Amino acid sequence: MGFWFPVEEVDEGTARLLVPTIDRGKGEPLDHARSRAAVFYNPLMRLNRDTAVLAVSLRGDHLGRTVEACEPMCGCGVRGIRLALEAGAVRVLMGDLNPSGVQISEENVRRNGVSDRVRVRFMDANLMLNLHSSPRNRLDYVDIDPFGSPSELLDSALRATRDGGLIALTATDMAPLCGVSPSACLRKYGGKPLRTAYTHEVALRLVIGAAVRAAAVHETGIKPLFGYYADHYVRVYLSLRHSAKPADAALAEMGYIVHCQRCLYREAVKGAYLKASRTCPVCSSQLTVGGPMWLGDFADNSFAGGMLEKAVKIRGWEPRLTHLIETICGEIGFPPTYYHLDEFSSRAGISSLNMDEIMAKLTAAGFRSTRTHFDPRGVRTTASATDLANFIKG
Numbered sequence: 001m002g003f004w005f006p007v008e009e010v011d012e013g014t015a016r017l018l019v020p021t022i023d024r025g026k027g028e029p030l031d032h033a034r035s036r037a038a039v040f041y042n043p044l045m046r047l048n049r050d051t052a053v054l055a056v057s058l059r060g061d062h063l064g065r066t067v068e069a070c071e072p073m074c075g076c077g078v079r080g081i082r083l084a085l086e087a088g089a090v091r092v093l094m095g096d097l098n099p100s101g102v103q104i105s106e107e108n109v110r111r112n113g114v115s116d117r118v119r120v121r122f123m124d125a126n127l128m129l130n131l132h133s134s135p136r137n138r139l140d141y142v143d144i145d146p147f148g149s150p151s152e153l154l155d156s157a158l159r160a161t162r163d164g165g166l167i168a169l170t171a172t173d174m175a176p177l178c179g180v181s182p183s184a185c186l187r188k189y190g191g192k193p194l195r196t197a198y199t200h201e202v203a204l205r206l207v208i209g210a211a212v213r214a215a216a217v218h219e220t221g222i223k224p225l226f227g228y229y230a231d232h233y234v235r236v237y238l239s240l241r242h243s244a245k246p247a248d249a250a251l252a253e254m255g256y257i258v259h260c261q262r263c264l265y266r267e268a269v270k271g272a273y274l275k276a277s278r279t280c281p282v283c284s285s286q287l288t289v290g291g292p293m294w295l296g297d298f299a300d301n302s303f304a305g306g307m308l309e310k311a312v313k314i315r316g317w318e319p320r321l322t323h324l325i326e327t328i329c330g331e332i333g334f335p336p337t338y339y340h341l342d343e344f345s346s347r348a349g350i351s352s353l354n355m356d357e358i359m360a361k362l363t364a365a366g367f368r369s370t371r372t373h374f375d376p377r378g379v380r381t382t383a384s385a386t387d388l389a390n391f392i393k394g
């Protein structure tokens, strides 16, 4: 098959794909060049696709039948093809609004021998999802992987997903989510970001929070099964329950984080309206407020554990995958936010702090602590900022 742009072959997982050739010799930074290519393919997002393979495979085990999946923004088709090849019994409907993307996806489907279970359409993503919004046509898995924010597709994705189904959201618009453009964050996610050391965690919580509120409109509750941050994007797998009770339960996990920029005190306050004081109880400074956002766990013990169990049995994943899942498993059940050790060491005038030593001190004093996948220098603990600062000094 001929393409109007140069192509090359790449391997990802068990798929062999045609993707546009990127001229690495040209002046543009590689990511920029990729986003301008005739069809999108980013090898860095392999970790993201690996998690999709694990999540869909687990869902298939749970359902005990073929998973009906949809990827309405498929680029060169890599994700849907990998699901069909690696995630067990899966039927995938893929779409894209880029005709070259559809053409190369069709060729990739043919080359990988999955034409019997993967279809490709030249179609707008919202339209594709809306064609599946009636109760009998809904899907088990919808994967929203756009340029930037998934917000514009959230409602269609929710309506196209079955009771008990799974929605995956990628958000790459980290500038709004991390507070560089708070007004854009309010528009897209209905919440205020926080410019703190744990801003990426807030970003993930804002995305989940937007999904909780969009689902509640449909009397649907959502539960995060596996959420994470990597390589300047956040990603989350959400399970859906079509009933008012789980919708109320999810809304009860929404709230605000108040943060003191001076002494690093922070508190997560649940509730639709912020009733907490805006004055820091430790140093009396004015508190900064972020939210509303999701304040519950961003991963589920049995789902993340199941992903890990599957991941360790198979070779050839993106090298960071199993460590990422393990670290996230350790973060479940801890309160929101973590402490960045470098922020504390620079305030204490100490050149560098050893993570293991600090964690051992916290344990000896009766606090729980764990590392966080959000930052290699971050510690998540039940101790307060004041407690931690005192340990560091003493």
Ligand SMILES: C[S@@+](CC[C@H](N)C(=O)[O-])C[C@H]1O[C@@H](n2cnc3c(N)ncnc32)[C@H](O)[C@@H]1O
Pocket (backbone or CB within 6 Å): 040, 041, 042, 045, 049, 072, 073, 074, 075, 076, 077, 078, 079, 095, 096, 097, 098, 101, 123, 124, 125, 126, 145, 146, 147
């Ligand atoms: C980030 S890329 C998708 C990458 C792909 N999911 C992967 O794993 O490699 C986003 C894709 O969305 C497509 N797109 C943008 N707007 C769209 C729309 N309204 N409907 C369908 N596809 C759209 C773009 O052409 C692009 O291929």
Ligand SMILES: [Zn+2]
Pocket (backbone or CB within 6 Å): 260, 261, 262, 263, 264, 265, 280, 281, 282, 283, 284, 285
């Ligand atoms: Zn304070």
